[in-house]
Amino acid sequence: MKKVLIVDDDVDIRKVVSKLIEKSGYQAMEAKNGVEGMGKVREDKPDLIILDMLMPKESGIRMYHELKTEESLKDIPVIVLSAIPKKSFLRSQKVLDEFAGQSVPEPEAYIEKPEEPEELIALMKKILG
Amino acid sequence: MTNKAKILIVDDNVDTVELLTKRFHAEGYDTSEAYDGEQALQQVVEYQPDIILLDIMMPKIDGYEVSKRLKSYDNTKHIPIIMLSAKARVPDKIKGLDLGADDYIVKPFDYRELSQRVKYWVTVKVEVEERLTKIRQLEKELIQSERLAAVGQTVASLAHYVKNILFGLKGGVYLVDEAFKENDTDSLKDGWDLVESNMGRISGLVLDLLEYSRERKPEYEKCFPNEIADDVCKLTQESAKEYSIEIIKDFDPSMGEAVMDPKGIHRCLLNLVSNAIDACIYDSNEEKKWVVRVKTILEDDGMVRFEVSDNGCGMDEETKKKLFTGFFTTKEGRGTGLGLLNTQKIAQEHGGTITVNSQLGQGSTFTIRMPYRDVATSGATGKED
Ligand SMILES: Nc1ncnc2c1ncn2[C@@H]1O[C@H](COP(=O)(O)OP(=O)(O)O)[C@@H](O)[C@H]1O
Ligand SMILES: [Mg+2]
Numbered sequence: 001m002k003k004v005l006i007v008d009d010d011v012d013i014r015k016v017v018s019k020l021i022e023k024s025g026y027q028a029m030e031a032k033n034g035v036e037g038m039g040k041v042r043e044d045k046p047d048l049i050i051l052d053m054l055m056p057k058e059s060g061i062r063m064y065h066e067l068k069t070e071e072s073l074k075d076i077p078v079i080v081l082s083a084i085p086k087k088s089f090l091r092s093q094k095v096l097d098e099f100a101g102q103s104v105p106e107p108e109a110y111i112e113k114p115e116e117p118e119e120l121i122a123l124m125k126k127i128l129g
Numbered sequence: 130m131t132n133k134a135k136i137l138i139v140d141d142n143v144d145t146v147e148l149l150t151k152r153f154h155a156e157g158y159d160t161s162e163a164y165d166g167e168q169a170l171q172q173v174v175e176y177q178p179d180i181i182l183l184d185i186m187m188p189k190i191d192g193y194e195v196s197k198r199l200k201s202y203d204n205t206k207h208i209p210i211i212m213l214s215a216k217a218r219v220p221d222k223i224k225g226l227d228l229g230a231d232d233y234i235v236k237p238f239d240y241r242e243l244s245q246r247v248k249y250w251v252t253v254k255v256e257v258e259e260r261l262t263k264i265r266q267l268e269k270e271l272i273q274s275e276r277l278a279a280v281g282q283t284v285a286s287l288a289h290y291v292k293n294i295l296f297g298l299k300g301g302v303y304l305v306d307e308a309f310k311e312n313d314t315d316s317l318k319d320g321w322d323l324v325e326s327n328m329g330r331i332s333g334l335v336l337d338l339l340e341y342s343r344e345r346k347p348e349y350e351k352c353f354p355n356e357i358a359d360d361v362c363k364l365t366q367e368s369a370k371e372y373s374i375e376i377i378k379d380f381d382p383s384m385g386e387a388v389m390d391p392k393g394i395h396r397c398l399l400n401l402v403s404n405a406i407d408a409c410i411y412d413s414n415e416e417k418k419w420v421v422r423v424k425t426i427l428e429d430d431g432m433v434r435f436e437v438s439d440n441g442c443g444m445d446e447e448t449k450k451k452l453f454t455g456f457f458t459t460k461e462g463r464g465t466g467l468g469l470l471n472t473q474k475i476a477q478e479h480g481g482t483i484t485v486n487s488q489l490g491q492g493s494t495f496t497i498r499m500p501y502r503d504v505a506t507s508g509a510t511g512k513e514d
Binding site: 054 | 415
């Protein structure tokens, strides 16, 4: 069974998304911040990551950059799920890119909360098949 | 101040320390020394080295343990560690590197090689630090740009908060819908729980907003202050447990029934305890055993004191200044920034006060003092024994 990891500090959002993942026929994994998220990714590589941006401990901004600059992890598709507008996110990634001297690709998809749950399910199915 | 890179040399062999100190001074580095693991940990805090040369076999705490501990703290894990040891076996090296050492050199070593490695790791550290600063700054900017939207800070931060709630609600409703279609009662329960929980969050928000905008007279009635505090601890227990935070109740047994405003006190304590839990959640020192203590004290001068303390992240100077300002929050769009303002308002409407004591990285204590009206002498200010 394919595994999908949801990283969000909000318990309710984790619950909702986990349920949506299971309903779509995948196995759900949960983490509540970037540090825990990276730990889970290393320990049990998921097939897809759904990532919130603003979280305590390590933010999604940083986790995304870490994922996409690590050779063995950079091919895991990521759906960003955040209340932050996509434009702001892309700008921050660009600044990070310039700084790191390497360019990080855009996420597979960007969902701005509160998008319809159906949209997230459709996206997961499209990416994972 | 100099901008020389600082090396901490740790070895129980005095000769080695002396030799290395001399050599590195000659190369223009600043150095400090420690002769056992305990001293090493202390020196790291006091001296704030840019790099550590660490012997393995030492009295008290050995090099492996020192390395393990330093790499587990957020504020020391970026300091490169080069292990120096006579243990040349491959398993020893692997153990050293596993426990976080960045490099491993076998004694007796070639000084030039050591010097090269030190130079390399100091450069790496500088780069990592620059990168971290940059990322932190970016995070701040990102949140700021959200807030500075044309609609204004207040509405923007409220909107962010509501967006999260809405997504939770939509998810809950979706699950309920599906449950009906598929006749699946488990899913119905999950969906409904989510709807309820998010309705609770909306009520909380609305209460905060109302409280903020209206003059409210305290509604005095008979109540047990300890029971109110106990209820608040119960309500917050679950979310605290999720983050391994312990809530400790420390109630004054001499506190009896009083005539106070139970709803007002409940809101105040709930705000303070939720903040204390958040402070632990936002604390980056994972080594801590987080504790939130809720204390009630009946004072001799006829006042009730409620104390909520935590050993979480504490506050910097800027936060301390803005604490009681409406809509000021450091919670990345998750807070309304109204809790403390309202708590202060309620306390003052009761003829009470609220004070704060906080230290960055150590934790905070919030204290509310309110006049206690004994049931027997209801209405009077003093109490009879
Ligand atoms: N116990 C605490 N420890 C550290 N910081 C705190 C604590 N309580 C409050 N604060 C700071 O004060 C800010 C305002 O608190 P509050 O008015 O309750 O709003 P909110 O909790 O919605 O952010 C918080 O965002 C936080 O930065
Ligand atoms: Mg609060």
